[in-house]
Amino acid sequence: MIISLLASVLVALASGTPYLYGVYAPQLVKRVGLTALHSATISLASNIGSGIGGFPAGLIIDAKDPPMSILIGSICIMMGYFGVHEVYVHRWANMPFICVAMVLVGFGSIISYFATIKAAQANFPKHRGSAGAIPVSGYGLSATIFSVIAAHYFKNNTGGFLGFLALFCGSVTLLCCYFVQLKTPLPPSFDEESALLTGTDPTHSHDHHPPSEHLPEPANSPVLVLLTSKKFLCHYLIVSVLSGIGQMYIYSVGFVVSAQVTYAKSSASDVETVQALQVGLISIASFSGRLLSGIFSDILHKKFKLQRLWIVLTTTLALACGQLILVYSNNLSLLAVTSAVIGGSYGLIFGTYPAIMADEFGTDTFSTTWGLICTGPLITLYILNKYFGRIFDSNTDANTGVCYLGNNCYRPVFQLSFYLGVAIFFVAMGLMWAQRKWL
CATH class of the missing domain: 1.20.1250.20 (MFS general substrate transporter like domains)
Incomplete structure (x- = not known):
């Protein structure tokens, strides 16, 4: 269970990158020849993937369990960021392609993140609040960690940073998906999100x-x-x-x-x-x-x-x-x-x-x-x-x-x-x- 929790933290860290858009957005739109208005559409695409995509993501997690869900998420994240990387490198001003790539990033991130929450609480039924807070913290700190990496290792190299996100985030979620397992069966009426967010025991x-x-x-x-x-x-x-x-x-x-x-x-x-x-x-x-x-x-x-x-x-x-x-x-x-x-x-x-x-x-x-x-x-x-x-x-x-x-x-x-x-x-x-x- 401890291994599963540690793996959940790594997955959550790799999944919290949608909020990094502000780090590379101006460089991306300027190089490709787009405008701030186009940038607004691109950021909305990421939100559609993580916001509206949260409902089907929950259905997939309940049907397939965390490992398969995180595997799907890793593929989406890698494909999404690799697509944005190619757009930047080759200066493809193709808005539909860019938006699809950002939807993949958003959806891949949210399905992986939700899977870690479910696994953390299922595996620690007596400490659901504390266990659930660990991947939540990882997700929240992700943008900080990757923005520091961008500033120190990819200054004036936005293309390299996008390639790094594709490779690193996709690989980490892929490698960790096997270890994020459910050890404790969930009771039929369990509502993991409400327990996490309200700190209540769902059996009450x-x-x-x-x-x-x-x-x-x-x-x-x-x-x-x-x-x-x-x-x-x-x-x-x-x-x-x-x-x-x-x-x-x-x-x-x-x-x-x-x-x-x-x-x-x-x-x-x-x-x-x-x-x-x-x-x-x-x-x-x-x-x-x-x-x-x-x-x-x-x-x-x-x-x-x-x-x-x-x-x-x-x-x-x-x-x-x-x-x-x-x-x-x-x-x-x-x-x-x-x-x-x-x-x-x-x-x-x-x-x-x-x-x-x-x-x-x-x-x-x-x-x-x-x-x-x-x-x-x-x-x-x-x-x-x-x-x-x-x-x-x-x-x-x-x-x-x-x-x-x-x-x-x-x-x-x-x-x-x-x-x-x-x-x-x-x-x-x-x-x-x-x-x-x-x-």
Whole structure:
């Protein structure tokens, strides 16, 4: 079982690379002759693979068990990154091909990652929270590790870095897939994701909440019941907007860095170093946010009898502050603060909300509820990324392909995301007020 857990960590590390897109995105689109708007479409393709692909990935894992699922993931990761590598080396401006490659990367990453979570919890039934947190931590720190590798060993060599990702990530998942085995049979009603994210024992009954806080047992589709619940739709809106804002920054940070470094008249070699630094900061902050959110929300909920939504409310303010820094500042040092604030906020939202959904709607249909919630950020990401691409392209010099205007290259995008954050702050306040009687 220990060998399986160690192998799970390696697989999770190799699977957490989709958030690295910001490290190589500007170099890729510039070399191939694409635009920031095209880059937004490419990042969306990766999210489709990991977001929408999460549902079929879960079906495959349940049907085939972790080793076969990770094998499938390793093939997808290797093919995806190798495809992007060939696009970069040969300058193929073929958007359908690039998007398919990024979908493969996203899907391969998420199916491998989900398989490690299932194996970790099945093999350690008495320590599911601790065991499950180990691959989750590996996945969260992946972008940090690979961004450091990019900065130190592949400076000014984006093609080499893409080839390294294809070979290393594909090989590690392939070599480790045999060792990630299920040693303990899962009980029929086991919900590994809810146990991991809420820290509850799946053999226990639901949390004790007023009947109105849980959805009634549906005679029809659980999805239909969720979509007709006003409370669920409010939560869906909150997660969609806040997570979408965080993801938009994660996938566009490479262009933000490029504009800031150019404006500061730093050397061209500084761009990739600063890009790697920002991605690393986002990764560490996101990991810390996910880790701390569970502790904070449990303290609020159990010790002080307060709603977990207080964390969401506070996080919304922090996220809005991050947007304001991007709107008004051209300081590279403050950009690091922005990356830490937005990354931490994104992690806090992602880490807090699974427990909120389990509290509100119970654990029997948690996978359906959480899977549906996770489709929302794709909508916000698509809109904001497309808007970012249009604004950035409109301010880019047609001859050099570079934007020299600093934060004016993208200012309207983060003004919009700031206003969206303010609107969601009031939605969350209204939801908290409506639920106050149950505390």
